Amino acid sequence: xxxxxxxxxxxxxxxxxxxxxxxxxxxxxxxxxxxxxxxxxxxxxxxxxxxxxxxxxxxxxxxxxxxxxxxxxxxxxxxxxxxxxxxxxxxxxxxxxxxxxxxxxxxxxxxxxxxxxxxxxxxxxxxxxxxxxxxxxxxxxxxxxxxxxxxxxxxxxxxxxxxxxxxxxxxxxxxxxxxxxxxxxxxxxxxxxxxxxxxxxxxxxxxxxxxxxxxxxxxxxxxxxxxxxxxxxxxxxxxxxxxxxxxxxxxxxxxxxxxxxxx
Amino acid sequence: xxxxxxxxxxxxxxxxxxxxxxxxxxxxxxxxxxxxxxxxxxxxxxxxxxxxxxxxxxxxxxxxxxxxxxxxxxxxxxxxxxxxxxxxxxxxxxxxxxxxxxxxxxxxxxxxxxxxxxxxxxxxxxxxxxxxxxxxxxxxxxxxxxxxxxxxxxxxxxxxxxxxxxxxxxxxxxxxxxxxxxxxxxxxxxxxxxxxxxxxxxxxxxxxxxxxxxxxxxxxxxxxxxxxxxxxxxxxxxxxxxxxxxxxxxxxxxxxxxxxxx
Numbered sequence: 001x002x003x004x005x006x007x008x009x010x011x012x013x014x015x016x017x018x019x020x021x022x023x024x025x026x027x028x029x030x031x032x033x034x035x036x037x038x039x040x041x042x043x044x045x046x047x048x049x050x051x052x053x054x055x056x057x058x059x060x061x062x063x064x065x066x067x068x069x070x071x072x073x074x075x076x077x078x079x080x081x082x083x084x085x086x087x088x089x090x091x092x093x094x095x096x097x098x099x100x101x102x103x104x105x106x107x108x109x110x111x112x113x114x115x116x117x118x119x120x121x122x123x124x125x126x127x128x129x130x131x132x133x134x135x136x137x138x139x140x141x142x143x144x145x146x147x148x149x150x151x152x153x154x155x156x157x158x159x160x161x162x163x164x165x166x167x168x169x170x171x172x173x174x175x176x177x178x179x180x181x182x183x184x185x186x187x188x189x190x191x192x193x194x195x196x197x198x199x200x201x202x203x204x205x206x207x208x209x210x211x212x213x214x215x216x217x218x219x220x221x222x223x224x225x226x227x228x229x230x231x232x233x234x235x236x237x238x239x240x241x242x243x244x245x246x247x248x249x250x251x252x253x254x255x256x257x258x259x260x261x262x263x
Numbered sequence: 264x265x266x267x268x269x270x271x272x273x274x275x276x277x278x279x280x281x282x283x284x285x286x287x288x289x290x291x292x293x294x295x296x297x298x299x300x301x302x303x304x305x306x307x308x309x310x311x312x313x314x315x316x317x318x319x320x321x322x323x324x325x326x327x328x329x330x331x332x333x334x335x336x337x338x339x340x341x342x343x344x345x346x347x348x349x350x351x352x353x354x355x356x357x358x359x360x361x362x363x364x365x366x367x368x369x370x371x372x373x374x375x376x377x378x379x380x381x382x383x384x385x386x387x388x389x390x391x392x393x394x395x396x397x398x399x400x401x402x403x404x405x406x407x408x409x410x411x412x413x414x415x416x417x418x419x420x421x422x423x424x425x426x427x428x429x430x431x432x433x434x435x436x437x438x439x440x441x442x443x444x445x446x447x448x449x450x451x452x453x454x455x456x457x458x459x460x461x462x463x464x465x466x467x468x469x470x471x472x473x474x475x476x477x478x479x480x481x482x483x484x485x486x487x488x489x490x491x492x493x494x495x496x497x498x499x500x501x502x503x504x505x506x507x508x509x510x511x512x513x514x515x516x517x518x519x520x521x522x523x524x525x
Contacts, residue, residue, distance in 0.1 A: 124407070126400065144433045144441045152438050200398035214436030215396055223399075230400075 008190060009241065009251045009262045015186045016196055017254030019179075023067060023156055023172055024137060024256070030056055030170040031158050034073060038162045046083035049073070053088045054107075060172075061092040061105045067182065069094050070108065070149065070173035073160070074122060079167045085112040087122070089148065094175075108148055120147050127157045131169055134232060135159060139257050142176040142204060142214055152176045152214070154204070176213060180205040194262045196253065197222075199229040204258065217261060220245050229257050287322050291330035294320075299339050299354050300362055301449045310340065310350040337362070359453075366454055367506050368513070375506070378451055379499035385443045386428055387492040392435035394479045394487040401434045402480045409472050420459040420468060425452055427472055431491075434479070458501035468494065 033056060038044055057071040072089035080086050089108040111119045122128050125147065127140040137158035145153040157171035183205040187194050195206035197217050205213060221244040229252075241251040249262040298304045310331075311319060317327040331350055334340040339362070341353045354362075370378070393401075408427050413419030425448050432444040458464040471494040478486035 124404075142436065144436060144438050146429060146433055146441050146445065150438055150442050150445075152436070200400060202396075202398065216398065 009194070009249055009260060012186060012190050012194065013251040013253045013260040016183060016258060016260060017256050019067070019182055019186070020139070020156075020256045020258065021254065023174065024158075026060055026068075027071075027137065027156055027158050027170050027172055030071075030073075031160055034160050034170060035162060038160070038167060043081050044079065044167075046075070046080045046086050046088065049080070050088050054090060054105075057090050057172075058105055061090055066092070066094075067174050067178065068092070068172040069151075069153075069175050069178070071171065072108070073168055073170050074128065074157075075168040076166060077123060083112065085114060085119075085122075087112065087148075091149070110148065122147060127155045127171060128169065131157050131159045132166060135161075135166075139198065141198065142202060145173065148173075154179060176204070180213060190262065192262050194260055197226075197259055197261055199226050199257045199259075201226055208263075219248055219261065219263075222248075222250065222261065225250055226259065229259070288326045288329035288333065291316075291320055291322060291326060292333045295330065295334060296337070296339060296362070297450050299334075299352055300359070300366075300453045302453070303449060304352050304354075306352055306354040308352045310352065312349065363454060363457060364509055367457070367502060368509050370506075372503055372506065375499055375502055379455060379495050379502075382447050382451065382455060383492040383495040385440060385447060386431070386495060387488045389428075389432040389435045389437070389440045389444065390475060390479070390491040391484045391488040392437065392440075393431045394482055394484040396436050397434050397479045397482075402476065405430055405434075405476050405479065409469070409476065412469065412472075414462075414465045414469060417459045417465070420465040421452065421456045424456055424459070424468055424472075427475075431475070431479075455495070455498055455502070457505065458498050461501075464498075464501060467497070 034053075037049075037052060041048075053073045060066055060068060061071060070089060070091045072087065074089070075083065075086040078084055087108060087110040089110065090105045091108055092105055113119055114121075123132070125140075126143070127138065130138040130140070137156060139154060139156050141154035142152060143155075145151055145155070151173075152175065154174045154176055155171055156174075157169045159166045160168045160170055183196060184207070187196065187205060187207045190207065193206070193208045195208065195211055195217055196204040198204060201217050201219075201222050203211050203213050203215050203217050211217065225242060225244070241249055243249055247263075251260045251262070252258075253260055295304065295310075304310070310316065313324055313327045313331065316331075317324040320327065331340060331342070335342060335350075338358060339352065339354060340350050342348070342350050367375075397405075405427065408423065408430055412423030412427075414423070429441070429444055429448070432441045435441075456468075459468060471490055474490040475487055475494075478484075478490055
């Protein structure tokens with residue numbers, strides 16, 4: 001009985017991972033492309049880099065059925081000669097934040113003047129802080145992205161490294177509402193109530209309609225079990241399914257840093 | 264028995280009322296004034312041309328012109344002619360003090376209390392939900408915002424309050440509360456937190472911030488809301504005292520004498 005459940009849960013956890021993995025693969029590809037490009041550039045400038053980034057991310061942002069709504073490159077402060085603080089971020093026309101009149105992708109207008117009241121130091125935000133600390137990719141959210149679009153978002157980011165130094169990061173945004181739409185049919189195949197949580201135990205999607213997305217799933221022992229994933233920024237995944245004191249099973253969703261909780 | 268549903272009628276009346284009740288020029292003027300007072304548009308910054316302004320805001324060019332004339336009259340905008348001409352924001356420390364004091368005088372006590380009540384509804388609810396939804400990392404980011412706060416100046420203390428309230432709203436996981444928090448900060452932040460001119464209130468605002476952090480850490484929703492709304496309540500009581508002081512000063516014979524001297 002327990003064995004059968006674990007197998008079913010394992011399969012669903014893998015399918016949850018399969019929803020997120022293509023987005024990780026996407027940003028890993030951009031990372032490699034950009035690292036190649038920047039390795040040959042003795043004095044990188046935003047003016048030269050931006051068109052290259054736009055054309056890199058445009059194909060995916062324009063693709064019908066894509067999960068992502070925004071993507072781009074964020075530079076380490078002081079890395080680009082002509083732009084000390086720089087966000088080269090594009091939004092797809094699925095993005096409801098001030099859509100472009102004619103459709104198509106458009107640039108996010110960010111405040112890059114540190115003296116401005118509206119300026120935010122992005123290096124203090126989770127999607128920068130964690131990959132900077134761990135040197136590897138990270139899934140942030142669900143969170144309200146007040147720096148960019150005020151939307152309820154999941155962001156994946158990965159560092160871009162040149163000569164052993166992090167010069168910025170590439171990443172992509174997904175709407176949580178869209179993600180929930182994609183994940184729910186997968187979760188509903190389980191015979192028992194199940195919930196996808198992030199490494200903080202925050203609910204991403206649940207078959208139980210009263211488990212609100214964004215709330216913390218407060219089950220005894222869950223936070224402790226997820227602690228190593230949180231500390232490593234997702235680089236370390238709990239490898240096996242484990243059982244909480246209350247009887248719920250926790251299964252890691254591949255190495256996405258998400259976990260499936262079966263109650 | 265037709266139209267027994269008066270509540271529905273009231274709702275319909277709101278829906279079908281003109282989109283902009285007040286004069287459009289006044290609305291444009293108010294929006295730009297708020298942006299200048301809040302520091303979104305900064306001293307010396309060039310405003311878009313009349314034609315662009317009209318286009319961005321969706322009003323007639325003559326309306327944009329009217330609003331600019333009013334801003335010029337308030338001393339918030341200066342117009343230069345010639346090739347590098349245009350309308351420029353003029354907003355130094357004196358202008359800032361003058362504008363804020365003018366607004367404190369212009370708004371009634373009822374309006375000031377209503378404003379603070381609206382803000383407390385948003386910020387209080389955000390704190391209540393945040394206490395339930397904050398992860399350890401979220402609490403840590405609140406602690407860091409507090410640690411970075413500059414309490415030595417009114418501007419620094421106000422930025423810290425704004426930054427903190429915004430983070431609390433973000434921790435509530437509600438895009439609408441975040442949006443409303445940002446909007447209210449831009450519209451009324453500078454006015455509402457005028458009390459931070461006093462060192463005593465800057466210290467108190469820190470104490471209340473620590474109280475909110477403790478409540479959120481303890482997942483105590485009620486205490487988080489109460490500490491937040493009490494902080495806003497004390498800010499508006501200061502503001503109303505300030506209004507009384509300003510009115511008394513402008514009514515005094517000395518002030519009238521000074522006002523009429525060349």
